[in-house]
Amino acid sequence: MRGCKRSALVILVLLLLFGFSAVNPANAANAVIVSDVIGFRDYVPGDNSFTHGSTLNVYTEMSNVNHDGFVFVEFVFIIKDPRGHVVSMDRVEVERRDYVNNVYLVYTKEIPSWWLYGKYDLDVFAYNRLDKAKINELERKAETSTPEKLLDGGDFDDLEDFFETACGGDEDDLEDLGVLKSFSDSIKETTHIRFFVRREEEIKPAELPEAKRIEKPVFTVTNVGIDKFTAKPDETVSISVTVKNTGIEGTEKVTLVINGEKEAEESVTLGYMESKTVIFHVKKDLPGTYKVTIPGSDIVKLFIVEESRGEEGAGNSTIFPSESKVSETGTLLIAIILITLFRFHFYIS
Numbered sequence: 001m002r003g004c005k006r007s008a009l010v011i012l013v014l015l016l017l018f019g020f021s022a023v024n025p026a027n028a029a030n031a032v033i034v035s036d037v038i039g040f041r042d043y044v045p046g047d048n049s050f051t052h053g054s055t056l057n058v059y060t061e062m063s064n065v066n067h068d069g070f071v072f073v074e075f076v077f078i079i080k081d082p083r084g085h086v087v088s089m090d091r092v093e094v095e096r097r098d099y100v101n102n103v104y105l106v107y108t109k110e111i112p113s114w115w116l117y118g119k120y121d122l123d124v125f126a127y128n129r130l131d132k133a134k135i136n137e138l139e140r141k142a143e144t145s146t147p148e149k150l151l152d153g154g155d156f157d158d159l160e161d162f163f164e165t166a167c168g169g170d171e172d173d174l175e176d177l178g179v180l181k182s183f184s185d186s187i188k189e190t191t192h193i194r195f196f197v198r199r200e201e202e203i204k205p206a207e208l209p210e211a212k213r214i215e216k217p218v219f220t221v222t223n224v225g226i227d228k229f230t231a232k233p234d235e236t237v238s239i240s241v242t243v244k245n246t247g248i249e250g251t252e253k254v255t256l257v258i259n260g261e262k263e264a265e266e267s268v269t270l271g272y273m274e275s276k277t278v279i280f281h282v283k284k285d286l287p288g289t290y291k292v293t294i295p296g297s298d299i300v301k302l303f304i305v306e307e308s309r310g311e312e313g314a315g316n317s318t319i320f321p322s323e324s325k326v327s328e329t330g331t332l333l334i335a336i337i338l339i340t341l342f343r344f345h346f347y348i349s
Contacts, residue, residue: 031124031191034059037106039272048195049203052113061104062126062189067135070166071096072180073103076125082118095169115197122193127186134179138162217250219243219268221297222275230304233285237303241294242277245270256280257293 034057035046043059050056058077065073072095079088094103107124142150142159150156161168162177174180223242231237241254249271256264264280284290284305292301 030063031058031060031122031193033057033193033195034106040102040104048193049198050111050195051198051200051203052111052115054111056107056109056111056122056195058107058109058122058124058193059104060107060124060126061102062128063102065103065128065130066099066101067130067132068139069097069099070130070135070179071098071100071103072129072166072169072174074127074129074183075105075107076127077107077109078123078125079109080121080123081116082120083116087115087120093169093171095166095171097164097166111197117197117199120195120197122195124191124193126189127183128188129180129183129186131179131181134177138177138179216247217245217252217270218247219245219252219254219270219296221254221294221299223277224292224294224297224299224301226292226301226303228303230306231284233287233305233308234283235305237282237284239280239282239292239301240277241280242275243268243270244275245272248272254278255295256282257295258282258284258290260291 030041032043033046033048034043036044037057037059038044041061046057060075062073062075065071073093075092075094077088077090077092078086081087088109090107090109092105092107094105138159141155142163145155147156150159158173158177161173162179166174171180220243221241222244223240225240227238227240239256241256243252243254245252249269251267251269253265253267255262263282266278266280268276268278270276287305287307289302289304292303293299
């Protein structure tokens with residue numbers, strides 16, 4: 001029994017440790033020395049050697065930071081020289097109201113003339129400072145309280161500023177509302193970068209690939225869905241088409257083709273890496289199989305319009321007129337066989 005208790009305790013400890021690791025995973029923030037940045041996770045890597053007067057560019061990001069439309073992330077950059085002394089400390093905030101789940105920025109640092117030649121270490125600390133529990137509390141307060149109660153209590157203005165603009169990104173106002181955690185309590189991700197400061201004659205011209213900028217909108221169909229496989233004549237069939245733009249912001253037409261003929265068309269405007277789902281509603285009165293395609297995509301979908309059969313009983317009577325006759329004949333035959341067997345049994349006995 002004592003061994004069972006000890007085993008159960010070990011299992012419980014392991015489950016707790018696994019639970020904590022699942023809730024707070026140790027995923028390092030992504031930080032890369034770059035020569036150019038086009039967008040989120042779209043950049044050209046750069047050389048890690050610099051000289052006095054050149055500029056260090058570091059692409060830095062943090063993922064899964066959005067809470068119901070609120071983002072507040074702080075990055076801290078600390079640089080140490082070849083002797084281990086701190087020579088630079090910078091702090092950058094990213095705060096906004098939207099539903100994008102990631103943040104990124106480009107940290108720049110001009111190399112001063114007094115920096116030593118040699119190896120430098122850059123530590124990047126990313127803090128997601130949102131207090132989700134406090135935001136949920138404020139949301140419940142706004143949803144359950146009447147405007148009169150909020151106005152009389154003096155909370156309406158604060159909640160108005162918070163839900164409209166998150167207090168304009170003002171850290172003091174957010175701390176007054178209690179929606180920001182302290183740095184020690186915030187979710188922290190760290191990463192480390194090493195670079196070198198060299199004499200100008202030691203640095204060879206870097207042959208870096210140029211950024212591949214797409215100077216036009218490029219729409220790609222990522223999914224096509226149909227709400228039903230079979231339909232009745234003149235019944236509405238909803239067809240959803242999801243498109244994504246991997247080029248610059250622009251407008252393109254999404255065309256729906258059924259059985260090789262254009263059925264409908266809609267113009268869609270998207271920014272870089274944005275997606276949108278367009279829904280078309282179609283009706284077909286003739287029974288048959290309909291093939292759905294979207295120009296520029298290899299995705300093919302089908303739906304079937306079935307024939308209308310009217311009343312079920314009447315349909316069965318029309319399609320199988322002799323069924324009742326067959327049934328009556330079978331019943332009569334069974335009765336004759338039973339009577340014959342009965343008479344034969346009586347005669348023997």
